[in-house]
Amino acid sequence: VSQTSHSPRLVRACLREPLDRPPVWLMRQAGRYLSEYMQIREKVPFLALCKNPELAAEVSIQPFRRFGMDGVIMFSDILIPVEAMGMTLEFTEKGPVLPEPIRSVEDINRLSIPDPIEKTGFVMEILKRLRQELSSHPDVGLIGFAGAPWTLASYMLEGGVSRNYTQIKKMMYDEPQELHRLLGMLADTVTQYLNAQIEAGAQVVQLFDSWGGIVSRQLYGEFIHPYHVRIIEGLNREKAPVILYVNGSRGLLDKMAETGADVVGVDWLTSLSDARKQTGNHVALQGNLDPNALYTKPEVLRSLVETMLAEGGSQGYICNLGHGILPTTPIENVQVMVDAVKQSGRNGINPVEELSVGAQRGIQ
């Protein structure tokens, strides 16, 4: 990746350049905990909002406007490309519903790999608008994203949010070759979709495997990891670094670091120090505050963020939550978190010194 020191702070962190402080953004930062988001949602249903570039760009920019994060992630949903493949998609109070889930080989045969511009051009339009809006903020990075094949296949087989993932596991045991065929189609879809996002202006892309933590390491190696590798190999990495996030990744971080991703997203089950040991020195880390920590007292939160910053260091680290922000989060604590990260830069941490502290801890 050929980036210069004039790239956004977020990109420089992905590429492990030394910084005076790490960048900060929050997974799901555009969303229900913000009253200005809820005002728009009162008028526009979720899926319509995803497909309205003007409004989607507006809600994407809302958290930046309020809190001044270092990254703006486009407002969208991981199931947008799944709909583009030919599946019916609805959103209810309880989340996404696919009323005609995959139940047979024929159902897989009916799917196609969509042209991302033709079928999901509205997503690219959101990114173009955001890039335009952010032109006066060159230090802020624009983030695109996609769900990873395993998570998308889970939705397609379960028909929505699942508790036990019985359908995808049944297919994994009964017809592994058919599941691999579906995962392969999804990998190609996601690769093209993310490359189109990069072309449209995304400066960083994040691949989310929200449900990658529900099987053993062995099955992860068979059904999940290879598709991360396949997607990341197919991406236009010269233009945008890649963050790989897997929820429930305790014990899997070494595999994640082997995918070729620039950044490994860490949930709150693994400390950043342990994550460094497990991923080695060739990837950056992102994470990992428990979203529930945003419900604590401001002074406790500040101390939790400071501990995290000390563990993360100022090189190859992006400060974030370990999972998406919760809808009932007290918003004043979001400001506390963002300010604590920015304050750490003003306190003038010496990045070299920080690195040697890491070395003393055995992190290097």
Place this chain on the structure above:
Amino acid sequence: VSQTSHSPRLVRACLREPLDRPPVWLMRQAGRYLSEYMQIREKVPFLALCKNPELAAEVSIQPFRRFGMDGVIMFSDILIPVEAMGMTLEFTEKGPVLPEPIRSVEDINRLSIPDPIEKTGFVMEILKRLRQELSSHPDVGLIGFAGAPWTLASYMLEGGVSRNYTQIKKMMYDEPQELHRLLGMLADTVTQYLNAQIEAGAQVVQLFDSWGGIVSRQLYGEFIHPYHVRIIEGLNREKAPVILYVNGSRGLLDKMAETGADVVGVDWLTSLSDARKQTGNHVALQGNLDPNALYTKPEVLRSLVETMLAEGGSQGYICNLGHGILPTTPIENVQVMVDAVKQSGRNGINPVEELSVGAQRGIQ
């Protein structure tokens, strides 16, 4: 523990005696997937069933009668001692509800450590009846159980099944000393409760921390692990070995093995081979078939069970699921699983040979 070779197979496995085959039972084996259980539940609400020793003993024995497992676990609920501490407990379609959750220090002050005989004598009565019923099956082990403090405290603070565990985490961050006080009271309650179960005839006891996997290893070491140690140290181990089960335990098994438990319960996220490496040789293992594997074709299931048996070996291993059986499980597959384990004994696996296979794999 002073057990003889005339002890039930389950007890001998806990104590790591060499066996011709491992014992098998299934977590939640008395329950909704059985039509004979549902027939009784049509007439008796869940909590009333827990408190009716005759009927509770009957539903406990049902799976043994149908499938011939090597262990019978008493029918009860982990929240029974929580009700005995002074909290209101109800059961709805969606599971347990505590309509007056803990919201303040005063709420904790109102709780007491219950005398297990006085307050939960019906549980001891279930065990006495089961021991009587099983007197003609000396090779079948009777299992008592309790929820661990962290999981019980979660219910008490969240008011029921939770998605995000916001309340207990808020207390953990805001008032750690108060949470420790509550966990301490629960540890004392559980210790006395399990000792009463052992006195009443339980030959093995299992400590369940269903929600032990929702925090980092560091917080696990602070709020979860010490209470396992405290309970296990207080148990009458001369009379009954202890199984410790934590759901979501990937990366925590070494800590579990340090508690003094005789058996570490393994969920399906960690292979038994990896679990052996992480726990060492001084504990037995229990697990770890994914409950979803019971939905696959019988021939696939048989092969999954055989792989698990080869990994588990015939010494220090109890064949089980990695979590509770699901209500919609096809019951014929339960028979397939139990039969596959029993067949492995008739096939005459040499336990010494099995151990050396383990050694070749680097398991020893």
